[in-house]
Amino acid sequence: MEAQVTRNCFCTYTGAQSQVDTTVFFISGNPGLIGYYHPFLSLLAQHLAGPKQGSTQKASTSFQIYGCSLGGFEVADNGDERGSSASNGSRAKDTADGKNRFYDLEEQICFVQDTLNQVMSKTASSAPLGKKQKVILIGHSVGTYMAMEILRRHREATTQSTSSPDFDITGAVMLFPTVMDIQASPSGQKLTTLLSMIPQLALVVSIFARVLTLILPDAILKSVIRLVMKNPPPHALDTTFTFLKSPGGVRQALHMAADEMRTITTDKWSDDVWGVASTRDPVAKLFFYFGRNDHWVAEKTRDDIIALKGRQDGLGPKMLVCEEGLPHAFCLKHNEIMATKVAGMIREIESS
Template sequence: MTSQITPNSFLTRTGPSAAASTTVFFISGNPGLISYYHPFLSLLSKYLAEPEDNGIEAKKLPALQLYGCSLGGFEINSDASDQLSLSSSPKSDASVPKHRKQPGKAGDYDLEDQIRFVDQKLTVLMETTIAARSHDHRPDSSPGGTATQRPKVILIGHSVGAYIAMEILRRHRETIPKNSSERRAAQLASMNDYSPPELDIVGGAMLFPTVIDIAASPSGQKLTTLLSFIPRLAMLVGLLVRLLTFLLPDFVLRSVVRFVMKSPPSHALDATVAFLKSSGGVRQALHMATDEMRTITSDKWTDDVWGAATAREPLMKLVFYFGRNDHWVAEKTRNEIIALRGRKEGSGPTMLVCEEGLPHAFCLKHSDTMARKVAGMIREILT
C-alpha cells in the first residue's frame, strides 16, 4: 500500500512498508471528518520518526503505520481514491477473502453503526497490511518484524472516538481464546470459514475521552434539554443548513464560518465548509450526538478491557488524557473515572489531566502540542 492523504482518509508510515509491524489506528470524534486531524496526524508521524533523546542515547522507534478515516456518514467528495481498497495489496487475490466489502449503510449512523464501521475499517486495513507484508518481506528486511509475526495495533481515540476504541478493544478481547481447547476450536473453524486477521491490540491513547455519562457534561446537559423540546433536531437543523449553504455564495459562507470559529487555521476552515456543504454531514453529526446521550452512560467494561492486574494476557497499556473544564466531560465524571479505574499497584490505565488549558477540540489550533504528547504516549506503550 502506498501512502495517501485525502479528504476522507490518512495513511502514512515512518519507515519501509515491510518493516512497519505496528499500526497506529486513529478514531476521530464527532463530527467525524478526518481532514480536521490531518495536521495532527502529519505532525505525529514526524515526531514518531524522530529519535527520542533521553540525555543518554537517542532511541528510535521501529517503523510505524498511521491510519485514520472519516466516520460513516461524514465522507465528503467520495471517490475511488478515498477508499482503502484491498486491490492495493499485491497479493490481495490470494491472501484476502474476496467477500470482504467496504463498510457502508443506507441512512444515518448511530453509535453502534459507527463502532461496526470502524471495526471493519480496521479489519480491512490489517488484511491488506498482512497481505502486503507477506508479499514484500525479504530475509534481509530491516528490523521491525517478519511476515509471520502478528501485527500490533495501537488505538487512538478522540472524544467519542475513545468510546468507539474501547468498544473495539472489548470485542477484540472477547475473541481471544482463553485456553488451549478454545484455541484448537478457533483453528478448526478458521479452516472452513472466514476469520478476522490475527492481531494484538497492545495499547491505546484516549484523548479528551467521552466514555462515561456524557449527558452529565455541560454540553451534554444543553443538548439533552434541547432534544426534549425538539426531538427531530437532527433532521430540522440538517435541512436548515442545507438551505443556507444552497443560498449563500461560497465566499459569504466562508466568511461566516471564519467569524463564528474566530479565524480558524485554513485546514479547519476548509473542513468545516466542506462539512456544512456535504449532503448529510450536519444531520449525521446531530443524529450521532443524540444517540451518544442515550448510549454513553455507566462504565460497561471489565478489568480485562481496562488492562487491570486481573486481566489476562496479552496485557495492554492504556493512557487517558483528560482536559480541565472540558465541556463534554463533567469534572465529577472525570474524577470518578480516575479514582475507580486509574493505575493501581502498577497496573491499569495511566490517567493524565491536562494542565495547559488545551481545549476539547485540540485539532483546530493545538495539533503540534498534542502530537508531541501522543508521540510520547506511543513510545511509552511500545517500551
C-alpha cells in the first residue's frame, strides 16, 4: 500500500515498506474523519521511527501506520462539498430502492474490520514470504468499542481453520475508552434526553447545518467554527469545515451517536478478550488510557472498569488514568504528548 495522507486516509511507514513487521491500525471516534488525527498519527510515526527512550539505537521494527475515515464520513479530497466515494466505502449505504441510509455502530464495526482485512492482505503481499504480520489496534472514544469487538471477532476467527486471518492482533491501545455505559456519562445523559425529546434529532440537526452552510459564505462559516471551537489549530478547523459542508456527515455522526447510546451498555466481552483469564491461546496486550472528568466516560464507569478488569497477577489490561488533564478530544491540541505516550505503549506491546 502506498504511503498517503489525504482527507480520507492516512498511511505512512517508519522504515522500508518491504520490511514492515507491525501495522498500527487506528480507529477514530465520532465524527469519524481521519483528518482530525493527521498530526497525532504523523507524530506517532516520528516517535516510532526514532530511538527508544533512554537509548541511542534506532528502532529495529518497521511499522506501518494506517487509519481511514469511518463509513459515511468520506469527503472529496479536492474540497468539493459534494463528497466522494473513498477506496474503502461510500458516503452512505445504498438500500435496495436506491435511497441512502447511514451506518449504525454494528455496520461501522464491519466496515472497519473489512478495511483492516484489506489493508493486511495488501501488506502481506509485499512482506517476506513466511512472515506473519502483526497488528496493534489504536482506538479513540467509540473507536475503542470497535477495537474490542474486532479483537473478539478476530479471536473467534482464529479458532476456525477455514477462516483464520493471516495476521495476529498482538495488542491494542484504548484512548479515552467508551466501552461501557456511555449513557451514564455527562454528555451521554444530555444526548439521551435530546433524543427522547426529538426522536429525529439527526435529521433536524443535519437540515439546520445544511441550511447554515448554504447561507453563510465560507469565510464567515470558518469564523463561526473558530469561535465555537475556541480557536482550533488549522487541521481541526479545516476538517470541521469540510465535515459541516459534506452532504451527509452531520446526519451520519448523530445517527451513529444515537445507536451508541443504545448499544454501549454492559460489558459484552469474555475474559479471554480482556486478557484477564489464563488461556493457552495468546492474548492481546491491552492498554486503557482514561481521562479525568471525561464528559463521555462517567467517573463511576471508569473506576468500575479499573476495579473489575485492571491487571491482577500479571493478567489483564494495563489501566492508566491521565494526570495531565488531557481532554477527551486530545486530537485537537494535545497531539505531541499523546503521541509520546502511545509510542511508549506500542513499544511495550512489541517487547512483550
